[in-house]
Amino acid sequence: MFSDLTDDILSYFLGIQHTKIEELNVEFPRVEMRESDMIFKCITKEGNTIAVHIEFQSDNDREMPYRMLRYAVEIMEKHELVPYQVVVYIGENNLNMADGVNFDFGEENFLKYRYKIIDVGEIKFNEITQTNYYELFTLLPLMDKERRKKEKELYLKECVEMIKKIPLEQERKREVAARARILAELVYEEEIIDKTFAEVIKMLNLEKSATFRRLIEEGRKEGIEEGRKEGEKEAKITIAKELLKEGMDIAKVAKVTGLSIDEIKKLLN
Incomplete structure (x- = not known):
């Protein structure tokens, strides 16, 4: 979705004038089993080699600083590159996320970590x-x-x-x-x-447009999957109601249907 924006993001938003970009295929097996949005090995015009890490966020996540810090550690550990990190916030609600972590326990025991946040709505x-x-x-x-x-x-x-x-x-x-x-x-x-x-x-x-067709198809598949899950949930609820009418114990109904005990208790109200 955003891959073609990379050059403009680096130049306009981040002010990084680059001579070469190489996309890094970085997975984070220890970080929520997910891939980062974008990570690039970037050689600046000054000759410095850095890893530019860009995350797109459509909602406020209070745990974002910890996620970004873990990503930074993974990038440094795997590629031995200094990460320049930025979160591009594209949400409708007002931005309400911290831009780093700051722990100070006195003397020389402290942690200060920051990344850049761009609120697209403010541009x-x-x-x-x-x-x-x-x-x-x-x-x-x-x-x-x-x-x-x-x-x-x-x-x-x-x-x-x-x-x-x-x-x-x-x-x-x-x-x-x-x-x-x-x-x-x-x-x-x-x-x-x-x-x-x-x-x-x-x-x-x-x-x-290849992008338009792909995303529309992905949306259609997601809708079908959500519909299927919703249908399965309704079927389980129907079965649970019948079993409760027959006098089956709540714990047994939960085991048979896969619903939680709290969900089944609500059916009794």
Whole structure:
């Protein structure tokens, strides 16, 4: 989703002028069994080699500082590179996350760790549209939070108009529009999005976007999976109700259906 934004993020947001980027395939087996969003080996114009670690976050996570610290340790341990870390916050709610960890036990026993947080909602519309960092236009629907909330649909229309004017080849413009349309779902109702993007979808043949098709398909699969799980849960509840009517013990009902005892107790109310 964000891979094509890497150069612009490094240059515009982080101010890192780089001569070479190599993506690092870093997994964190000891950190929540997950992969980091983006990690790049970056050789700056000054000749320094660092690992740039970028995380995208759509909600406030009070444990973010500890996650980022564990990631930093894993990067240093595995690649022996100093990590430059940044969290790009793209959520609708106001940013409410700490940007580091600070423990001071006196004398020389202390820990001070920091990383950078970028709140996309605080970036002004004109700050981006007056640059040639065109890949960052993907984030326009999430920017300028105060203006966006005041102007609502009108703001989104202006975002779409700016994307239409980007002096890029059709395929790249299509990808920017596809990502912007998907990210808009974080802060706008689907009806408004469909209405606002209708013209650009037709003009750019957005259906041809690999990003758009992939993410729509992933969303469809996720919806099907959620529906399947919900159906299974309803079936278990129905069975549990019947067993309770027959006088079966709550603990046995829980064992048969896989529901928790608390869930079954609620069925008795």
